[in-house]
Amino acid sequence: MNDTPAQPEPKTGWFTQLKAGLSRTSNSLTENLSSVVTKRKLDDETLDELEEVLIKADLGVAMADRIREALSRGRYDKGLTDNDVHAVLADEVTRVLEPVAEPLKLDETAKPHVILVVGVNGTGKTTTIGKLAHLFAREGKRVMLAAADTFRAAAIDQLKIWGERVGAEVVAQDVGSDPAGVGYEALELAKTEGADVLLIDTAGRLQNKGDLMAELAKIVRVLKKLDENAPHTVMLVLDATTGQNAISQVQTFQEIAGVTNLVVTKLDGSARGGILVAIAERFGLPINAIGVGEGIEDFEPFDAHDFARAIAGAGRENDAAA
Template identity: 50%
Template sequence: MSFFKKLKEGLTKTRKGLSDKVTELITGYKKIDEEFFEELEEIFIQADVGVNTSVALVDRLRERAKEEKIEDTSKVKGLLQEEVAKMLRADEASLNIENEGLTVIVVVGVNGVGKTTTIGKLCNHLKSEGKRVIMAAGDTFRAGAIDQLEVWGNRIGVDVIKHSEGSDPGAVTYDAIQAAKSRKSDVLVVDTAGRLQNKTNLMEELKKVRRVVEREVEGAPHEVLLVLDATTGQNAISQAKIFSEAVNVTGIVLTKLDGTAKGGVVLAINSELEIPVKYIGIGEKVEDLRPFNAQDFGAALFDDALTKEEGEE
């Protein structure tokens, strides 16, 4: 099965709450009017796109319909796909990987979102592109986190730098950077804590890890990726705000898109937080974490293969 087809299937629940309702609205109106736009806005809000983003998106559609003198509702889906792709910041979706020297990627997120699994899948993807990858087991506070990362390391053939449980994440990160330099690795991916006694302690610990990275590698971290669980909907927005204030998040990895009707949160994240989605997860297999493609997402969301044929890889 092509990834595009799998993406369409993974977005089935979201599409039922969004695209199907948009189609129903379009067939119910012959001509575009203000009532049509108001109902469209309500559909977006109910699909976890968020109030601000929904209003902005419908305002843009309203402007384009006026500018291009569009009155036929059947043309709205095409406009929607175009505006969704723009909103998803397609030009910023790729990872910032250095051409020479070490690239450091710090991965953050609360426990339970699939952070460690995401790191394993991300490292496998980078390795498949020919990168020499190493992992740092910086989540020293969660029982089993180090072992879990080691399992992934053995599975995909990537070395893991670790200390004992409860040790200083900054020290683990420092040792991992030295190991990555000595082994001439291309990419170091650092796991971090997802929960401590309270939120303040966690954010201070993450800031410390970032300071170690900044001190030891010029221009690093090159990415700070926040892993979010799509099934949490608007709660993902509040998580993103907290983490971004602490460690300047540069990109989002959205997991569990295949299990939710709240995939519209992708739009809210990009629009309200101005943080691009860089990877999405739509399944359990190692290859089910893929770089985010805004055009494909928009096409899959609105059920039209505009960018790829379904049989194409």
């Protein structure tokens, strides 16, 4: 009996956790939509109110317009149920997210594949690096970490703790050291030791935008002295609790660092999980993973269908089959 369905368990457990993590977003959205839907037939006034609820949920104007159109098609001047709204919401969110839901792919010809991790301080960059390192190590990859956020002693110490935890070597220098020097040393060592992946932590002090831009540009410049294709991935870590501010962060870090990939964290602490949809629609950048907890396993490749169902409150009765 102990050997019964072991395989589906991780996925089922993750969807349950994802749904719980997105419950603040889903409950707020569902409650506000229900208050509109149950009042009357579907007319322009109802559609206006529905659109306003969707925009306030950070889903974005384009998504709200599309859901409005989808709901009105064939239903105008008829009754509208909660299930109608949830089904359309889940379908439209899935349609936007599916093209950007991509697992992080390593370039097997790169030794190592260099991932430059950027983002505002406090978004969970260092924790994300630790979780990624854990995933790669579990796949049998040799992982190295570089503490290029030399502005904060806490960032260096935290990365060292993650390194010990996941069995990854950490390259670090003293607080105040040149971040580019740390990156160069780490890549040099990673090449010498045959590492598969090098994850580089960076500072995120946007109040010194000019300094940060110069700092990140220098890191990239020195990495290219050792590998003209490095960094192979520039990963921006976003905190979902910041809502609309996350959009300006994507714009800023695209300008500063040429972001190629996204990870969204702290979805479990926010009622603003809809911002992920607005970001996907606006920028079209690959979303590799999302975080809904602090644990080392609370991190999964991004699944558009699961996210859409969780945020729309759809398929509650079929969770176990997910």
